[in-house]
Amino acid sequence: MESTARSFKENAHHALGDARLTEALARLAHGFPARRRDAAARLPEFDQLRDAARDIKDHVLDNLDVYLDRFEKQVIASGGRVHWCRDAVEARDAILKICQAADARTVTKSKSMIGEEIAINDHLEAHAIVPVETDLGEYIIQLRHEPPSHLIAPAIHLSMDQVADAFRAHHTDLDPARPLVEPRALLDEARTRLRERFLKADVGLTGANMLIAETGSIVIVTNEGNADLTCSLPRVHIALASIEKIVPTLEDAATILRVLARSATGQEISVYTTFVTGPRRADDADGPEEFHVVLLDNGRSALLGSEFHEMLRCIRCGACLNHCPVYGAVGGHAYGWVYSGPMGAVLVPGLIGLPEAQHLPNASTLCGRCESVCPMRIPLPKMLRHWRERQHATHESPAIARAALKVWSFLARHPALYRAVFGLGVSFLASLGRRKGRFRWLPFAGGWTSVRDLPAPEARSFLLQWRQRNPGTRT
């Protein structure tokens, strides 16, 4: 996917002016967090499960080569194939080749963020293969030619009438009199269309929430059941996943599933949890003839062992987005690439480069709510700060800001000078602002006063007053 992360500020400005987006984000903020809180409260061992889930992934990341190798052996043993891809180009090619070998004209897809990462839809279309999204949200944004704006709710930025408009624009045979105001009506309309497509598809392309090393299985979690049809009806099933999705055992997968749905939607478990192992066997009732796993690195192995190592524990539950004040203000598209919110702000610079994603680690108040809800206990604020450290070290942060910081930090280490400079400034501002108690505008304070008044300093600084009141004491 083409990035617009560099224009984060402009994107955010645009998003803040979009009234329907604001409404949609308000709905999100009132829904998901409360449901997560209730789900967590209903399970006394929720926090222990989070620890266990974290430990599982830590162990995997320390032994990633071993588990990936084991996974591949098991996939082969069950009759499937694994395609190792270093980057988006290799992954696109691998998928295209499989599709071409199968003579595919239509590919049904269930939700996959990695699919977005490698922009697989555009690539297939460029080669005359029609990709059909089968997740309702993904289907809607495909109609609108938009990227997803949320990890688990890709069309969360839209209102119901925007969805209805998209359907009417594309389902041209739709009776104009047919009401499309209820979610149910929209769902029925999408289902009717998708049913035909399911039956016609040659290849089914799914993501994978987890890869299980001991069995060579993939795990897919949905609430719509569309992934089951995507992987069982077509002749060929391709599962697209990044390397850090691996877990050692079925038992481990079960532990992570228990925190995943609760963190994401507040459900105890998602409606459909599908385990797929290899292609159809002789005595299976259904299933594909071929089973492929396309394994993508795309910059992740470079994060191993770095200060961003722990980001690879992420299970894409979306809880950090749902609880983030910045995401809640601007939504997902403003971040400019596939991933948004706190997890995106940490991950994206690692995947597309810090210069392109320069705003993302800075556009955070470091309020820490993301970390407090992350089921994998990923220290997101700490890692945002690490990106800022890199920017500072490589002089990617604005020169003027760096110079100001230098001067300020020098003063902070020289108290007498600090007091002379700031003490004087404060006394001046205090006398200037006393009458109103605040400033509507001050030179060099535009960032502050563009949206809020600046309360005036109360009086002379505390330390000057203290010294005057306690002339004898020196501590």
Added chain:
Amino acid sequence: MASPSETAKPSPHVALFVTCLVDLMRPSVGFAAIKLLEQAGCRVSVPEAQTCCGQPAYNSGAKADAQAIAKAVMKTFAGFDYIVAPSGSCAGMLRLHYPEMFAGDAAMEAEARAFAPRVYELTSFLVDVLGWKDVGTTHAGSATYHDSCSSLRELGVKAQPRRLLAEVAGLDLRESKEAETCCGFGGLFCVKYPEISERIVDKKVDDALATGAGTLLAGDLGCLLNIAGRLKRRGSPMKVRHVAEVLAGSEGAPIGEDSSVR
């Protein structure tokens, strides 16, 4: 949670870390903190070499500068039983981030780890360490309390200020729905991304106003300046104060309001 790991001595010697914002913008909070600490039986000193905890540098990625400031702070505040700040954000910096920022430098890390447990946010020190609650002041009116992110999530400060405010005669404390949500200050964030900050603080302000309370209280001046600034810009009469002012009964003009007529 700031745990009472040690039982306080009868008259602990406390150093007030006044914090740069209180020092420069709201000195009365510093005096209120001293009054409260003394009422609670502490001997209070104010080391004069103090300036700032280094957070602006640390959160801007200027780690070396932050480390240099941290070293100076630890030197200035050596030798006290406790270091108390009327701010969760600055206390959190000293307590959690100092040890973290020296990771890899064994000697400094050890020093920061030894320093950290003596640092407390004001209300948590009064309640958790001293077990003090003889507030004895009066404040006629209603107020709502905003939990600053660092106080709440870094230091587990939630019940302590409410516990103390419950002792203030005449005060009607009203919980808001989103008390735990960020106000959009975020240090330099609020000037780097003013439009986003504005949207976040607007939600905070709406949430506070929905309680119908006359005053908003919090324990961190960063949040308070941001919230007060936005309230005033919106022309709202809601008053804004640091919690220590109400607890100490030392109330001058509210933040951002005319201090000449009183």
